[in-house]
Amino acid sequence: MREPFLARVNPLAKIAAAVPAWVVLLGSRDLLTPALLAGAALLLLLVASGAPGRTLGAVLGSLVMGVPVLAAGFALWVDPGRSGDGTVVATVGPLTLTLGAAEVGLATALRLAAIVLLALVGALTTSGTRLARSLSTQLHLPYRFGYTAIAALRFVPRLAAEVALIRQAQRVRAAIPGRGPAATVRRVLAGAVPLLSAGIRHADRVALTMESRAFGAHTTRTERNPPEWRARDSIFTVAGWILTAAVAITASVVR
Amino acid sequence: MRPRRVSTRLLLITAAFGAVGALILVLIAPVTTALAVAFPPAYALVAGVHSILPFLARRVLGWAWAATLVGVFVGVLSSGFTVLGLLIVIPLVLSGFAFDVTLNLFRRRRPSIEAHYVVAAAVSAAVLFLVSLPVMSAEDLRPAILLMTFAGRVLGQFGASALSAVIARRVDRAGILPG
Numbered sequence: 538m539r540e541p542f543l544a545r546v547n548p549l550a551k552i553a554a555a556v557p558a559w560v561v562l563l564g565s566r567d568l569l570t571p572a573l574l575a576g577a578a579l580l581l582l583l584v585a586s587g588a589p590g591r592t593l594g595a596v597l598g599s600l601v602m603g604v605p606v607l608a609a610g611f612a613l614w615v616d617p618g619r620s621g622d623g624t625v626v627a628t629v630g631p632l633t634l635t636l637g638a639a640e641v642g643l644a645t646a647l648r649l650a651a652i653v654l655l656a657l658v659g660a661l662t663t664s665g666t667r668l669a670r671s672l673s674t675q676l677h678l679p680y681r682f683g684y685t686a687i688a689a690l691r692f693v694p695r696l697a698a699e700v701a702l703i704r705q706a707q708r709v710r711a712a713i714p715g716r717g718p719a720a721t722v723r724r725v726l727a728g729a730v731p732l733l734s735a736g737i738r739h740a741d742r743v744a745l746t747m748e749s750r751a752f753g754a755h756t757t758r759t760e761r762n763p764p765e766w767r768a769r770d771s772i773f774t775v776a777g778w779i780l781t782a783a784v785a786i787t788a789s790v791v792r
Numbered sequence: 793m794r795p796r797r798v799s800t801r802l803l804l805i806t807a808a809f810g811a812v813g814a815l816i817l818v819l820i821a822p823v824t825t826a827l828a829v830a831f832p833p834a835y836a837l838v839a840g841v842h843s844i845l846p847f848l849a850r851r852v853l854g855w856a857w858a859a860t861l862v863g864v865f866v867g868v869l870s871s872g873f874t875v876l877g878l879l880i881v882i883p884l885v886l887s888g889f890a891f892d893v894t895l896n897l898f899r900r901r902r903p904s905i906e907a908h909y910v911v912a913a914a915v916s917a918a919v920l921f922l923v924s925l926p927v928m929s930a931e932d933l934r935p936a937i938l939l940m941t942f943a944g945r946v947l948g949q950f951g952a953s954a955l956s957a958v959i960a961r962r963v964d965r966a967g968i969l970p971g
Contacts, residue, residue: 607829638932645927652876659878692808696811726959733959734966
């Protein structure tokens with residue numbers, strides 16, 4: 538089956554296309570810029586990510602619930618003296634919510650939503666392995682680091698299983714009984730050494746295996762299927778830049 | 793003379809630290825996200841948890857860029873599981889980098905002592921605070937909130953440094969340090 542469009546785009550192109558948008562977002566303080574960029578990222582995710590309906594539903598649900606909560610949270614921490622419109626909307630204990638503060642809160646929440654949605658364009662459609670291989674091939678990052686990152690990806694499920702095993706062992710031995718945060722911290726600390734021990738031992742074995750097959754013996758190495766930078770990756774990157782410039786110009790004209 | 797190359801073994805042990813760090817990050821991400829929304833200073837305090845593994849790697853392995861590389865691995869490994877995606881790499885790497893650079897500057901004169909780690913943790917806290925400023929509309933926030941957020945960062949990083957020291961001592965006693 539053919540992969541969805543965003544999965545076929547080079548991982549570095551997805552990052553390169555989003556970087557100017559992130560920079561513009563960090564500098565923006567209006568409502569229009571983050572709203573437009575968030576809308577564009579959301580549209581791209583819905584149309585071209587090929588992500589399962591449940592995942593896209595979770596993204597939409599988090600947006601619908603998260604943005605108002607985030608806006609209200611930030612609005613409460615805004616200094617009423619510094620925000621534009623001083624009309625009082627509500628008073629919560631010692632905190633006063635003004636119209637200007639609500640606007641700042643909403644702009645901050647939208648900005649965070651846009652940053653996250655742009656990051657999701659890459660995160661939902663890129664595997665760690667493809668990213669590491671692209672970093673080695675296109676950015677010429679030393680391959681030993683790229684392949685170590687790929688090996689580390691395989692460590693995660695193994696160490697997660699190790700955590701479950703350590704917890705079971707602690708329960709069987711009733712090693713650290715009790716409830717509450719203090720007991721939890723003691724249990725975590727007691728599990729840290731066995732977990733690190735397992736991680737270090739496994740890393741040792743993998744290193745030995747890799748070096749016995751001449752990994753790292755040469756400064757460069759070949760790839761069986763090297764990730765390529767195609768014309769569509771350049772077009773995707775430039776399209777991202779043009780979109781960001783258009784949004785920035787539109788926002789400045791409206792202001 | 794060619795500079796000494798980092799061994800594959802050291803790289804993979806660093807990767808193992810990164811994998812543990814990624815597990816922790818993914819496990820506590822729901823808590824930290826909720827705290828960031830509800831009360832930024834509390835988030836700044838709790839987010840110190842993400843620095844434990846990079847700081848621990850630096851203490852245990854003694855390699856000059858261990859904290860930075862663990863930050864890279866934690867970020868890359870957890871990018872698919874956190875809402876920030878690859879952006880999570882930026883604070884993790886900057887925190888580790890600030891910690892490493894500070895310790896490397898101290899090490900030029902004499903071997904690292906606990907006070908050096910405390911200073912390095914404080915520097916990394918300042919860097920993390922500065923990185924978060926553009927995102928949270930700092931110029932509009934109440935000064936008290938900004939001060940509390942900075943204090944939260946400093947306490948969080950100090951806590952991470954102290955916990956990493958405790959775990960490093962246990963790792964040392966257990967005799968599992970790479971030879």
